Amino acid sequence: MITSVVESIHAVPAAEWEHLARPAGLYLSHQWLAGQEEDPTAGCAYALVRDREGELLAAAPLYLVRDEPNDSYRPDAVLPPRLRPRVIAGARRGYHNTPLTAPALDAADRDACLVLLRDAARDFATKHHTTHWWPYLTSAAATGLARLYPDRPLHLEDDALIPLPGSGIEDYIASLPSQRRVGIRRERRAFAAAGLDVRHQALADCSEEAGVLLAGHQQDHGHDRDGVDAMTGLLQRQAAAMGTEARVVAAYDGRRMVGFCLYYHYGATTWIRAVAVDRRHPTPHLYFNLMYYLPAEDAYAHGTTGLHAGMTAIEAKRRRGAVVCGLYALVDREP
Numbered sequence: 395m396i397t398s399v400v401e402s403i404h405a406v407p408a409a410e411w412e413h414l415a416r417p418a419g420l421y422l423s424h425q426w427l428a429g430q431e432e433d434p435t436a437g438c439a440y441a442l443v444r445d446r447e448g449e450l451l452a453a454a455p456l457y458l459v460r461d462e463p464n465d466s467y468r469p470d471a472v473l474p475p476r477l478r479p480r481v482i483a484g485a486r487r488g489y490h491n492t493p494l495t496a497p498a499l500d501a502a503d504r505d506a507c508l509v510l511l512r513d514a515a516r517d518f519a520t521k522h523h524t525t526h527w528w529p530y531l532t533s534a535a536a537t538g539l540a541r542l543y544p545d546r547p548l549h550l551e552d553d554a555l556i557p558l559p560g561s562g563i564e565d566y567i568a569s570l571p572s573q574r575r576v577g578i579r580r581e582r583r584a585f586a587a588a589g590l591d592v593r594h595q596a597l598a599d600c601s602e603e604a605g606v607l608l609a610g611h612q613q614d615h616g617h618d619r620d621g622v623d624a625m626t627g628l629l630q631r632q633a634a635a636m637g638t639e640a641r642v643v644a645a646y647d648g649r650r651m652v653g654f655c656l657y658y659h660y661g662a663t664t665w666i667r668a669v670a671v672d673r674r675h676p677t678p679h680l681y682f683n684l685m686y687y688l689p690a691e692d693a694y695a696h697g698t699t700g701l702h703a704g705m706t707a708i709e710a711k712r713r714r715g716a717v718v719c720g721l722y723a724l725v726d727r728e729p
Contacts, residue, residue, distance in 0.1 A: 395443050395444070395445060395451065395506060395507065395510060396443070396444050396446065397441065397442065397443050397510045397514050398441075398444070399441050399442070399456070399518065400440050401438070403424055403427045403428050406424070406440065406442065406450070410450050412424055413450070413497075414450065414453055417661065418492050419485075419490050419702075420488065420663075421487060421665075425635065427455055429632065429635025430455075435462065436462075436486065437458045437460070438455060439455075440455050441453060441510075441514035443514075451507050452494060452495045452496065452499075452508070452511055453493075453511075454484050454494060454511045454514070455486070456515055456518045457481065458480060458522050459481070459486075464487075467486065467487075467529060469527065472529070472550055472723065473527070473548070473725060477525075479524060479525040480522065480525075481518060481522065481525065483515040483527065489553065489704060489721060490530060490532065490553065490721075491528060491532070491535065491721075493528075493535060493539065495508070504538070508538060508542060512539070512543075512726075515726070519726070525726045527724065528723060528724045529550065530550060530553075530721045530722075530723070531547065531722045531723065532721065533719050533720050533721075533722065539724050542724075543726060544726075547724055548722060548724075551705045551706075551720075551721045552708050552719065552720055553704060554716035555663070555700050555701070555703065555719075556703055556711065556714060556715050556716045557569070557699065557700055557717065558664075558694060558698065558700055558701060566690060567579065569715060570715050574713055581683065581687070582687055584678040584679050585677065585682075587678075588678060590646060591645070592644070592645055592688065593643070593644050593645075593646060594692065596633070596642070597632065597633040597636070598630075598637075599642075600642055600651065601626060601629040602626055603651040604626075604651065605622055605625040605626025605627075605629050606626070607651065607652075607654060607670040608625040608668055609621050609624070609625040611671070612625065629656070629668075632667075636658070639659075641656070641658065641659070641692070642656050643655050643657070643684065645680060645683075645684065652671065652677065653672060653677075653680050653684050654668075654669070654671075654684065655669045655684040655685060655688065656669075659692075659696045661698075663698055663699070663700045663701070663702050664690075664696070666689060666702060666704060685703070686701070
């Protein structure tokens with residue numbers, strides 16, 4: 395096996411990268427990572443492991459973080475005080491991380507690839523006089539990497555995935571306990587009776603309206619730095635990077651957007667990226683319909699089999715059928 399480090403995702407053909415990334419998730423996809431290269435708060439590189447014939451066997455993005463605006467990715471906010479790595483291995487955004495390995499590898503070759511990725515991340519960090527960490531690893535990824543690091547995986551958060559069985563949203567509802575079926579049907583009926591205009595559109599066509607709502611949502615949750623300009627800029631950059639893949643379902647009262655959900659269909663999963671509503675608007679169950687039911691309808695239309703609902707409000711997601719798994723960090727020690 396041969397390890398190399400390249401400075402841009404564009405140095406790797408998209409189809410070659412996607413062979414590894416598609417089973418892993420949106421936030422390690424070629425297109426998503428290309429968009430992250432535009433973020434000025436970190437420099438990036440990519441560790442690649444190939445066999446002697448040149449086939450890509452494993453990969454991991456590497457980020458030297460200069461300034462972290464997201465508290466959930468700040469080592470001083472989520473790691474023990476003695477640990478202050480400045481290099482992130484794997485996905486830097488999305489709270490869903492794993493090293494990329496080729497699906498057909500046997501256990502021995504996969505373990506060998508993980509060692510080489512660890513060594514590449516360690517060498518990259520050492521060159522910048524720091525250490526590295528893997529934030530928000532899935533439980534399977536944390537288990538696979540744990541033997542390569544000095545400390546046990548640190549639990550950071552829980553992650554929710556809602557299975558979407560059958561061929562339509564009624565199949566999803568039917569899979570839930572009877573009390574929940576009644577509740578969800580009531581929430582859907584009450585929202586529909588409000589008579590809002592539900593629109594499916596590209597993020598590029600509504601990023602300014604969505605940015606206003608997202609800024610209000612962030613500030614309601616104590617993120618005072620996430621103002622309208624910052625959130626609109628974030629959504630516009632995402633729209634530019636992801637194009638028509640960045641889909642929005644939004645509710646309008648006349649011409650006014652009162653809530654939206656940004657999501658992506660990728661692999662077998664529909665990934666919820668952002669949800670925000672105007673809390674001054676009295677529509678019943680507006681948030682639940684935008685967060686769960688309307689994206690689920692579109693997921694069925696696109697043939698995906700799960701709705702990635704992410705972190706926070708875990709019990710609300712359990713009540714809607716979510717399977718919940720831990721997310722972990724692994725941190726390299728100072729040499």
